[in-house]
Amino acid sequence: MSSSIPLNERIIIALDVEHPEQAKEIVKKCESHVGFYKVGLQLFMASWFETVDWIVNRGHKVMLDLKFFDIPETVKLAVEQVNNRGVSLATIHGNDPIIRAAVTARGDVKLLAVTVLTSFGEEDMRAMGMTQSVEDLVFFRAKRAMELGCDGVVSSGLEVEKMRNKLGEKLLIVTPGIRLDPTPDSGDDQKRIVTAGMAIGNGASHLVVGRPITKAKDPIKVIELMQQEIISAAGSV
Numbered sequence: 184m185s186s187s188i189p190l191n192e193r194i195i196i197a198l199d200v201e202h203p204e205q206a207k208e209i210v211k212k213c214e215s216h217v218g219f220y221k222v223g224l225q226l227f228m229a230s231w232f233e234t235v236d237w238i239v240n241r242g243h244k245v246m247l248d249l250k251f252f253d254i255p256e257t258v259k260l261a262v263e264q265v266n267n268r269g270v271s272l273a274t275i276h277g278n279d280p281i282i283r284a285a286v287t288a289r290g291d292v293k294l295l296a297v298t299v300l301t302s303f304g305e306e307d308m309r310a311m312g313m314t315q316s317v318e319d320l321v322f323f324r325a326k327r328a329m330e331l332g333c334d335g336v337v338s339s340g341l342e343v344e345k346m347r348n349k350l351g352e353k354l355l356i357v358t359p360g361i362r363l364d365p366t367p368d369s370g371d372d373q374k375r376i377v378t379a380g381m382a383i384g385n386g387a388s389h390l391v392v393g394r395p396i397t398k399a400k401d402p403i404k405v406i407e408l409m410q411q412e413i414i415s416a417a418g419s420v
C-alpha cells in the first residue's frame with residue numbers, strides 16, 4: 184500500500200497559524216514539493232472552511248484535524264458536514280459508539296482515529312485508576328478503530344512498527360513528531376520524536392510535519408532532506 188503513495192503526499196504540512204493569509208503563504212512556498220496540508224483547530228476557528236476550500240481548489244489534499252468528540256449523533260452530523268468538500272482525511276476521537284456513528288456517516292472522507300493524545304502520559308492513566316500502559320491502550324484503541332471501520336490512525340513514530348506489523352498493510356498510519364535531528368534536546372515540546380526515515384521505515388504511510396518546515400529559513404531544503412529520507416526508507420520496506 185505505502186509504495187503507491189506519491190512522494191509529494193507523504194509529508195502533510197501542519198498549518199498551525201493564526202491567520203488564513205499565513206497559511207496560504209506557506210502553501211504557495213511549499214506546493215512545488217508538497218501537496219498535502221493539515222488544518223487544525225486554530226486555523227479552522229479563524230477561517231472555517233475558507234482555507235480548506237482554497238487548498239482543495241488549488242488541487243491539494245487536506246487533512247482536517249478537528250478530533251471530533253461528542254455524543255454519537257453529533258459526531259455523525261459533523262462528519263456529514265465534511266463529506267463532499269474534497270477533504271481527504273478527518274480525525275475523530277472516542278469510544279465504540281462514537282466511532283461507529285462517524286463510520287456510518289463517512290462519505291468521500293477517510294477517517295483517522297486519534298488513539299491517545301501524546302500529552303496524556305502514564306501518570307494521567309494512574310490518576311484515572313487505569314492499570315494498563317499507554318502503549319497498550321494506544322494499541323487496543325487502534326485495533327478497535329480498525330475493526331469498527333476507520334481507515335487509519337494517528338500514531339507516534341515509536342508505536343508505528345507494532346501497529347503496522349499487527350494491524351496489516353491496509354491501515355493508514357499518520358505520524359506527527361517528525362524532526363531532522365531525533366535527539367530529544369534538539370526539539371521543542373515534542374518528546375517522542377523520530378526522523379522521517381525512521382517513521383517511514385517503521386511503516387508510517389504519512390508524516391505530519393509542522394514547525395521544522397514552517398519555521399525553517401529554507402523550507403524547501405528541509406522538505407527535500409526529508410523526502411530523500413523517505414525515498415531511502417520506502418525502498419527498504
Ligand code: C5P
Binds near residue numbers: 197223337392
Ligand atoms: O510543529 P510540529 O511538527 O511539532 O507539529 C505537529 C503537528 O502534529 C501539530 O499540528 C500537532 O497538533 C499534531 N499532532 C501531534 N501529536 C499528536 C497528534 C497531532 O503533534 N499526537
